[in-house]
């Protein structure tokens with residue numbers, strides 16, 4: 265199932281909505297009139313986002329704190345979603361300038377010519393959801409790398425990535 269038309273009886277769940285790409289997804293979906301369920305760990309930051317999205321777009325926003333790294337938390341969320349008809353689109357970006365680089369220690373991946381803004385990544389993700397895509401890779405270079413990666417054997421690809429990461433870190 266693709267992204268349904270906005271209606272009072274459907275919600276779009278956004279994970280990681282307190283920062284970066286997730287925040288832009290929440291804003292982009294609300295702009296289109298979708299009610300939202302926002303999932304993250306930091307409830308304080310989400311409350312502020314929920315407030316501003318409600319005020320800007322008049323949609324219903326539910327804050328659902330959940331640590332997706334915790335098996336019990338994750339199982340509870342999956343149970344809530346069972347039989348709701350929920351579908352899922354995986355958004356697989358290349359480098360995007362957000363908090364992620366410092367959290368993941370990946371500043372060396374933020375090559376100016378390759379980065380795509382969080383807003384653009386979110387827009388591509390929402391378009392992909394509307395088209396019922398299972399996964400979306402935003403940006404020309406990330407798309408080319410993802411496509412090329414399919415034709416390279418894993419035994420070569422993984423050592424290659426490790427080497428390039430070592431080279432970049434110096």
Ligand SMILES: NC(=O)c1ccc[n+]([C@@H]2O[C@H](COP(=O)([O-])OP(=O)(O)OC[C@H]3O[C@@H](n4cnc5c(N)ncnc54)[C@H](OP(=O)(O)O)[C@@H]3O)[C@@H](O)[C@H]2O)c1
Pocket residue numbers: 279280281282283284285286303304305306307330331332333334356357358359360361362363364365367
């Ligand atoms: N930015 C990039 O260059 C890049 C590249 C490739 C892939 N990605 C992936 O894209 C996704 C979003 O990245 P971003 O750049 O928007 O990162 P970000 O700005 O650091 O945001 C990450 C979001 O995920 C939430 N989160 C982290 N751990 C969580 C957990 N255990 N349970 C629930 N929520 C959790 C964070 O909120 P709380 O801390 O409040 O939970 C935050 O809202 C990440 O999965 C990242 O790995 C990003």
